[in-house]
Amino acid sequence: MNKPDQPQATTLFAPGGYRYIPGVFQYSAGVIAAPGFDLVRVRLREILPLAEGFERIEAFLGKEGRPLTSFCACELRSPAPFDEAGFRAFNRLYVETLQRWGISDGETNPVARTNVCPIIDPPATPSFYAFTFTVERPAERPGFVVAGSGESVEGKANYRDHTIRLGDISPEAMREKARFVLGEMERRLSRLGASWRETSAVQAYTIHDLHPFLADEIVARGAAGSGLTWHYTRPPVVDLEFEMDCRGVAREVLI
Template sequence: MTSDFLPGNYRFIPGVFQYSGGAAADPGFEIERVRFDKPVPLAEGFKQIAQYIKAAGRPLTSFAACELRSPAAFTDQGFRDFNLHYVKTLAEWGLYDGKTNPVARSNVCPEIDPPAEPSFYAFSFTRPSESTTPSFVISGSGEAREGGATYSERTVRYRDLSPDGFKEKVGFVVDAMERRMGEFGFGWKDATAVQTYTVHDFHPVFADALVRRGAARSGLTWHFARPPVIDLEYEMDCRRVMREMVI
């Protein structure tokens, strides 16, 4: 079930306090994705994002999604501490009310040449559009089930990197993407971009787990990066966005 976020002109999939499951623009609006040429540290990134959104004539509440890069995978507590810091700005912008967060997000850790501190890689916001083409951004998801006290309890095939174990991890994540797109009434046929994040060779399962299901119809962008929590091994996100910029 999705919820409306009227101040941002989008609907979202309710999730955890740090991010939603995805965001989709309302009729009469579209999502624009903006990627930084180089990752920008969190505080400076928020500043530049605010400037860009305001220059586009949009309120800060139109901020709908972001893609982060972190120095290394977090512990459970470290990830929670980071998220508590991250949502402070969202609260100041009128996006986070202390319980519900409509903003979609991915946060991964480059294995080679990582940033020195958590940084923005890209962000998305809504803007008016005369096009009837829908647009959405689905949050990143690794192989962790919802619920449970710790990530180790929730992780599919925890610390199992056998061929069968990794195949199950990938399949779980692909299923999660399909479920989230399905909440908005979309599927792989609608996605214009799909990204995957892992440091492991997923080629043995690529054809069956991704291509045959339509997940690679527009190709697949592989980032040599780890999911944000220790012992998660595979993550994906996807989107349907017609307007993309690099600044």
């Protein structure tokens, strides 16, 4: 895997020991361990409400001897898709803790994130499912996480006006949505100096049937080399129907 040392590809977040792809204020598009560091993913046995989850993570990082700035990616679960105003309000609340931790300045945020909404047994409030942090350990292939992305162009004034086949969940529309999302995953992987070949896990988030395009759109392009984990969830914003993320992490733990 090539090292992403080009300034236009990633930005160094030195206090955390990782580089990131600049994104929107609520999250970055992806992260990769800086030289001398690697990534560890931690999944929670039970999801924890946002405030409680931040407290658990803070205690965990302290026990591991890592600074709060080592927090570099997270996976959230929310009760139901937000409307655009609700999503903005949630993001502002989420970023407050990252500001307190010295990670975000309120406008620039290096932490990658996926936030999706389970249909069955959803949480009562936005909650933590998993998180990733950096450790001081040289790695031949530095760990990386690509943030979740749905079938809309991010960073625009709204999602609706930039969503692929808005409101259409026909098999042809779902294929087109998936193709767009896969392309965005590949763009982000490329900026991290990686490809599908280096991924250790690829995750899809949708309540719609992905089998019609699983073989030729996902498997054929190499996105399922380590298998594909399908979460029966919705993306976090109303009217989005398909989301993916991926990672290449050598060490994962369950707590």
